[in-house]
Amino acid sequence: xxxxxxxxxxxxxxxxxxxxxxxxxxxxxxxxxxxxxxxxxxxxxxxxxxxxxxxxxxxxxxxxxxxxxxxxxxxxxxxxxxxxxxxxxxxxxxxxxxxxxxxxxxxxxxxxxxxxxxxxxxxxxxxxxxxxxxxxxxxxxxxxxxxxxxxxxx
Amino acid sequence: xxxxxxxxxxxxxxxxxxxxxxxxxxxxxxxxxxxxxxxxxxxxxxxxxxxxxxxxxxxxxxxxxxxxxxxxxxxxxxxxxxxxxxxxxxxxxxxxxxxxxxxxxxxxxxxxxxxxxxxxxxxxxxxxxxxxxxxxxxxxxxxxxxxxxxxxxxxxxxxxxxxxxxxxxxxxxxxxxxxxxxxxxxxxxxxxxxxxxxxxxxxxxxxxxxxxxxxxxxxxxxxxxxxxxxxxxxxxxxxxxxxxxxxxxxxxxxxxxxxx
Numbered sequence: 001x002x003x004x005x006x007x008x009x010x011x012x013x014x015x016x017x018x019x020x021x022x023x024x025x026x027x028x029x030x031x032x033x034x035x036x037x038x039x040x041x042x043x044x045x046x047x048x049x050x051x052x053x054x055x056x057x058x059x060x061x062x063x064x065x066x067x068x069x070x071x072x073x074x075x076x077x078x079x080x081x082x083x084x085x086x087x088x089x090x091x092x093x094x095x096x097x098x099x100x101x102x103x104x105x106x107x108x109x110x111x112x113x114x115x116x117x118x119x120x121x122x123x124x125x126x127x128x129x130x131x132x133x134x135x136x137x138x139x140x141x142x143x144x145x146x147x148x149x150x151x152x153x154x
Numbered sequence: 155x156x157x158x159x160x161x162x163x164x165x166x167x168x169x170x171x172x173x174x175x176x177x178x179x180x181x182x183x184x185x186x187x188x189x190x191x192x193x194x195x196x197x198x199x200x201x202x203x204x205x206x207x208x209x210x211x212x213x214x215x216x217x218x219x220x221x222x223x224x225x226x227x228x229x230x231x232x233x234x235x236x237x238x239x240x241x242x243x244x245x246x247x248x249x250x251x252x253x254x255x256x257x258x259x260x261x262x263x264x265x266x267x268x269x270x271x272x273x274x275x276x277x278x279x280x281x282x283x284x285x286x287x288x289x290x291x292x293x294x295x296x297x298x299x300x301x302x303x304x305x306x307x308x309x310x311x312x313x314x315x316x317x318x319x320x321x322x323x324x325x326x327x328x329x330x331x332x333x334x335x336x337x338x339x340x341x342x343x344x345x346x347x348x349x350x351x352x353x354x355x356x357x358x359x360x361x362x363x364x365x366x367x368x369x370x371x372x373x374x375x376x377x378x379x380x381x382x383x384x385x386x387x388x389x390x391x392x393x394x395x396x397x398x399x400x401x402x403x404x405x406x407x408x409x410x411x412x413x414x
Contacts, residue, residue: 018310021317030348
């Protein structure tokens with residue numbers, strides 16, 4: 001088998017397609033492509049209980065994803081959960097009196113933050129805090145309350 | 155009883171001797187790689203016969219495996235009303251397991267057996283001894299370029315397999331079964347982690363490429379130089395490669411994904 005230019009070309013094609021497959025997986029399949037952190041701003045919300053919310057959980061308005069949760073930590077004084085959300089800067093007209101709640105996608109799905117736009121003329125800015133929050137619904141708590149009500153009703 | 159003990163001892167001794175020969179062979183091959191670098195033509199020729207000629211079988215198998223995953227996954231997931239997770243299922247199973255493992259098995263069958271037969275026949279026709287007579291180290295001239303080519307081609311082939319498989323899953327899931335296109339990709343991107351899944355999958359294929367090339371070349375080099383010996387060596391390559399790949403896959407999975 002004599003070494004030829006066709007062979008060189010085919011090997012080049014093979015290596016190029018292999019590497020592009022790797023890039024394809026890195027960008028299209030994994031979460032590497034969705035880190036577009038520069039053009040976004042952060043808003044903060046305090047929750048009584050953030051339930052099973054995780055970093056990178058989606059933040060959505062009317063079911064459309066507008067950002068992701070970037071950090072969850074505990075406020076040492078109030079013992080509340082502080083949730084930081086990065087919101088894409090194209091959505092810069094969210095009223096400042098908007099409310100946020102934590103919901104579960106489907107019965108067993110992952111939890112996400114849903115933002116209900118208010119009616120104020122002022123808009124949320126970087127580092128602004130959302131005051132109207134409602135906590136995650138913890139299923140065990142609900143069942144507990146339900147059982148208690150049943151027992152009391154008898 | 156005495157006979158049995160004697161046979162057992164003989165088998166143990168010969169398998170250890172083979173392991174020792176294989177280790178010497180490997181270290182010899184690895185040191186020979188430094189001589190391949192100044193002669194890239196040797197490498198290109200081998201990447202052609204090991205990688206490029208395996209290209210078609212890998213892409214077609216990848217496409218079909220991905221399409222089957224799409225079909226089967228849809229059937230199971232639709233029972234739970236979770237068809238949107240089809241993308242995650244297809245991508246995770248391909249990137250983590252099926253991509254590296256199935257392409258390594260195909261690679262052993264397509265390229266490994268060819269390598270063994272080639273080296274074995276070179277030995278049987280005394281080409282290797284002829285090279286030694288001319289003071290050309292056959293390991294450096296023949297084995298090392300082939301080893302390096304197999305080692306480099308395997309991750310590329312596995313990546314191709316996974317990428318084409320995901321496209322196949324998309325074709326069936328979104329194109330034929332009507333899963334939502336956005337949900338398919340979005341759920342996949344949300345769940346597949348670059349570090350955790352893709353890098354680990356590539357690491358697996360690197361290990362498999364190393365092992366399969368080693369086994370194939372060693373079996374060829376160690377073959378009894380008769381036509382029967384070469385045929386046996388070729389069989390052993392495929393059997394041992396498949397066995398090592400599957401066993402190593404378990405160990406690597408336990409190390410990478412299982413908290414053992």
